[in-house]
Amino acid sequence: MSTQHTATTASEVVQKATLAKHAAPPLALATTEQKNSALHAMADALIKETASIIAANAEDLRQGKENGTSSSLLDRIALNEQRIAGIAQGLREVALLPDPIGDQLAEFTRPNGLHIRKVRVPIGVIGIIYEARPNVTVDAAALCLKTGNAVVLRGGSAALHSNKRIVEVLHEALRDTELPADALQLVIDPSRASVDEMLKLNGLLDVLIPRGGHSLIQNVVRNATVPVIETGAGICHTYIDETAQYEMALNIALNAKVQRPSVCNSMETLLVHEAFAERHLAQLAEAFGASGVELRGSASARLLVPSMKEAADEDWDTEYNDYILNIRVVSSLDEAMAHIGAHGTKHSECIVTENQENAARFLETIDAAAVYHNASTRFTDGFEFGFGAEIGISTQKLHARGPMGLPELTSSKYLISGSGQIRG
Amino acid sequence: MSTQHTATTASEVVQKATLAKHAAPPLALATTEQKNSALHAMADALIKETASIIAANAEDLRQGKENGTSSSLLDRIALNEQRIAGIAQGLREVALLPDPIGDQLAEFTRPNGLHIRKVRVPIGVIGIIYEARPNVTVDAAALCLKTGNAVVLRGGSAALHSNKRIVEVLHEALRDTELPADALQLVIDPSRASVDEMLKLNGLLDVLIPRGGHSLIQNVVRNATVPVIETGAGICHTYIDETAQYEMALNIALNAKVQRPSVCNSMETLLVHEAFAERHLAQLAEAFGASGVELRGSASARLLVPSMKEAADEDWDTEYNDYILNIRVVSSLDEAMAHIGAHGTKHSECIVTENQENAARFLETIDAAAVYHNASTRFTDGFEFGFGAEIGISTQKLHARGPMGLPELTSSKYLISGSGQIRG
Known part of the structure; x- marks a missing residue:
């Protein structure tokens, strides 16, 4: 009674988190077949509702243009038939992945006869705070559902119409399955207050996963009292040692910088051993220049390549996510x-x-x-590691570290069977 | 330079956490033999310095008496030759445990030839905020050292003299080993401000583990921005089903309540199926009464045993940690x-x-x-589970759940070996 009363008079965030919390226990007991069948139903619904989703997306794009949103952000938000088909295909791929829930992690019998098993269980309710791209809405919903977790999504306001329509479509699909549709919640309130509220929702949310840029993640990490899995920030280095092969070093360094500069596993600083630098730094610099990369060098690097701009102190601590690279020669x-x-x-x-x-x-x-020998840092990715999914890349040391696949969205519990044992 | 400057002008907490952070990388690389030899040196030093530790402890006890500290708390603080010998023995037992650091958790090769290993590594710097008992100081230091983690201890002020002397003794012992003595830090400042400061020490502390009563733990959980492993609070139930054997049910329930009522895995509420209750509730109530347990019953329970006090609404949500038990009859x-x-x-x-x-x-x-069938909840304990150690019992779902042994004080990293792979 009291919970229901709270739910009807409380904020949208509390109402929806409460609905998710109540849906979590039945979802946790769903079978793999029920979950997979729901994922396929969700994919079917997205395809069937492609037109209405594109219409909602058009409204986001229209408003974005009015508000002067950058064209690169608009491109990330934009949905078309092909992108929606890709998103639906992603749901079917999650259905194909092994279900970690129920996996036995340990089993042992104590001298007193107690038989102890440790099994994987869902975490409960996961809060995901993210920015623009509407594909994250579906992706996060799918990974949480597959792992038996209820989810409260709070996406960026720039994709609000798209996200609303997508979640309506997914809800309609879920209502025809045996799973509780309430396990999927989208917070509509676009204000900062709704994020602030989620950060303190201990008791309703079991974990928060922020996905987005530095300031979004830092806001969550610095202010949340709900446990957080920190993702994302990457100031990644490649160190070319004295004995490196030139071609391999060049390929790895170029790939780490320019294959996709905007992502967290791309390189921001190249460290080069002085003996290698004497032989090859000029060539390296030329290759980066030809790829459109602005170079900022340490004094030691600029002795060898004086045309480089001088790196400022703060450059060594900057995640550019852009065609800019620091270079330092080390001894x-x-x-x-x-x-x-x-x-x-x-x-x-x-x-x-x-x-x-x-x-x-x-x-x-x-x-x-992730620490690499003779390979590009760009491989730090759930798909590249073969996990078949990725909810993010954890840069913290608790619970999960590195690319997070389905097992990283689970907890465990101990099941103990006895025959009347008591403690002496 | 700037870090050192900060360290000399900053608060005690920041200074000591900074020292611990600098000691963490060399400690992480220590061999099992170096760590075990340090644990034995610490045990030897505690034995050798028994007299000076007892003298420091006497000062805590003297001040405690002056301040009107309860005799049960004074008993928990009190050290004597036998208790110190027990604490030293605990260090030697930690030395005997397998070292989880370096354990390989996964190994696989990707189709592109990348060879990926996942290995256990230390977490880094662990902050432990705890209450009175000085044995926790040694215990936590030992478990952190064995897992290659630096530690910042902030114990209760009631044992401050004991803790100071103990850490001095351990430091002296560490200085004769190959390990960095700075990896063990004790915050002396007894003010609330030093705890508040630790809660926000992101970047210096990797995790906080609170050990103590409800209000200490809740203060940490509610206010920390450093990741927390929540431990402790236990409102545990035993449910006696219709078909339970009477003797077994009685033994398990009594053990769960009275074998050590003050701890988190003891029972607070007994739920009894109505068919069992009709046959046995009176007998059960008598047995609890004979053990000095005050019973508080639901209306359904009081129909069968009217002499029971009535349970108030809030009783069902109260962790008594005492000789009090709620009883509810369920259908x-x-x-x-x-x-x-x-x-x-x-x-x-x-x-x-x-x-x-x-x-x-x-x-x-x-x-x-931990969920039990036919065994007492009192078994939720690292030693009873055979872990050989326990830093606490996690009641959260991230990172660790249930009794935490040495592996729960570790993180992991991926090591990737290639032959020039780049991402396409």
Whole structure:
């Protein structure tokens, strides 16, 4: 009674989180077949409702243009038949993934005869705070549903009409399944207050996952009292050691910078051993220049390539997500590792070397979610790791670190079977 | 430079956390042998300095008496030769446990040839905020050191002299080892401000683990922006089903309540199926009464045992940690599970039944860290589970759930070895 009363007089956020919380226990008991069948029903519904979703999306785009939204953001928001088909296909791919719920993580029998099992269970209710792209709405809903978690989505206002229509369509689809449709909630309130409220919703939300830019994530990390899985920020380095092969080093460094500069696993700073730099820095700089990358060098780098702009102190701590690269020449592996320790964000770090001892020391010493030897940092990704899904890349050390797939959206519980054991 | 400057002008908390942060990387690389040898050196030092530790403890006890501290609290603070020997023995037992650091959690090769390993690594710097008992100081230091984590301890002011002397002794011992002594820090400032400061120390502390009573834990959970592992609060239920054997049910329920009422895994509410209650509730009530337990009953329970006091609404949500027990008679397993869903704290819950189907449904449905069939909830404990250690019992769903042993004090990282792979 009291909960219902609260729900009808409370804010939208509390109302919807309460509905999600009540839907979480029955969803947690859903079978894999029920969940997969719901995912296919959701995909079917998105395809069937393509026209109405595109119409809602057009309203977002119209308002965005009126408000002077950048064309790159509008492009990320824009939906068309092909993109919606891709999103629906994503739902079917999640249905194909193994269901982690119920997996047995440990089993043992104690000397007193207690039989103890540790099994995977859903987390409960997951809050996701994200920015513009409406595909995140479907993606997050699918990954949470597959792992038996209720979800409260709070997307960016720039895609509000699209998100509303998408969630209506998904709700309609869920109502024809055996799963509780209330397990999927979208917060409509576009104000900052609705985010602030979610951050403090202990007891209703079990975890918050922010997805978006630095300021969104930092707002959540700094202000949430609900447990947070921090994702995203990446000041990633590639260190080219003395013995690196030039072609390999060039390819890896270029790939890490220019293959997709806007993402968190791209490189922001290139560290080059002085012996390698003397031989190759000019060539490297030329190759980056030809790819449209602005270079900012340390004093040591500019001795070799004076045409480089000088890097300012704050550049070493900046996530450009753009065609800009810092270059520093170092005199040793230790100097490179110290630089990474001081300026890295513990996301993805790479050494290119033919010296196996140096490679081993780098892998062991560097404190990051993903540490590479002779491969591009761009591989830090749930799909590239073979997880078949990704809810984000955790840059914190608790619960999950690195690309998060379905198992990272689960918790566990101990099941203990006895025959009357009591503690002495 | 700037960090050192900060450290010398900053508060005690920031200074010590900074020292711990700088000590964390070398500690993370320490070998198992180095860590075990340090644990033995710490144990030896505690034994050797028994007299000076007892003298410092006497000062805490003297001040406690002056301040009117309760005798039960003074007893928890008090150290003598035997208790110190026990604490030192605890260090040697931690040395005997397997070292989880470096354990390989996964290994796979991708179609593109990337070889990916997931290995256990330390978390970094752990902050522990706790109350009176000085044994926690040594215990937490040992578990953190064994897992390669630096630690910032902030114990209760009632044991401040004891804790200071203990940490001095441990520091002296560490200085003769190959480990960085700065990895162990004790915050001396007894003010609330030092706790408040720790709660917001993102960037210096990787995780906070509060250990203590409800208000200490809630203060940390509600106000910390550093990730928290919530421990402790336990409103645990035992449900006696229709088909339970009387003797087994009585033994399990009595054990769950009276074997040690002050701890979080003891029972606060007994739920009894009406058919069982009609046959046995009077006997049960008598047995609890004989053990000095005050009973507070639902209306349905008081129909059968009118001598019981009536339970108030808030009693069902109260963690007594005392010789008080709520009793409610229910008409079905579902009613029992609904009660647990509404009033439990997701710690430890038990069903006593001979009906295997009901047992399976209870184990599957109840959302708690530990769910028991025919055994006392008092077994929720790292030592009883065979972990050989316990830093606390997590009642949250992220990172760790239930008793936390050494692996729960670790994180992981991915190590990726390639031969020049780049992303297409």
